[in-house]
Amino acid sequence: MAAAGVSGQHPAHVDRVWTIPNLLSMLRLVGVPVFLWAILSKHDTLALVLLMVSGFTDYLDGKIARTFGMVSKLGEVLDPIADRLYIFATLLGLGIREIVPWWLIGVIVAREIFMIVLLLFARRDGLRELPVHFVGKAATFNLLYSFPCLLLGEGSGTLADWARPIGWGFALWGVGLYWVAGLMYAVQLRRFHAAVLRFAR
Structure with a gap:
């Protein structure tokens, strides 16, 4: 992932488009509809391969x-978009196939709506975007790693028996951290808003 805080270290690259990281993010975006088709068509092996890739x-x-100074504004946009599209495509596919309950999907969607509202308030105070922090990244990591395990858990045998609880562990931790990150953003935004009001006086 392209960390927002790193971009200032490589200002010469900030507006570049055709970089290897950006091409990898674009490749991930192209893979989203293919993955959704695979999971809905029950081509689970292909779906698992796409998730791992x-x-x-x-x-x-x-x-x-980060290593080669290729952080860019476009990459900072593409990377979280690709993450979210894979999360929602996977949740949609797993929900339709009844592998995960719809309440879990609802909790994640509610958090995204909460973040959109926060972003609207942030822009009112002059913030174009909310800073990325470790808890949010950890939440995304847990969710993205839960999906292959949950898909494997639909099978039979020892591997499925191991994958199922591991997948649910990742999923529940991911959802919990997702909301913790959202609440942390809300606290940060409240403090920023209070500072704006003090400065305006």
């Missing part, structure tokens, strides 16, 4: 961006 390229694009 997505997870690996998610790690790789951030590593390359």
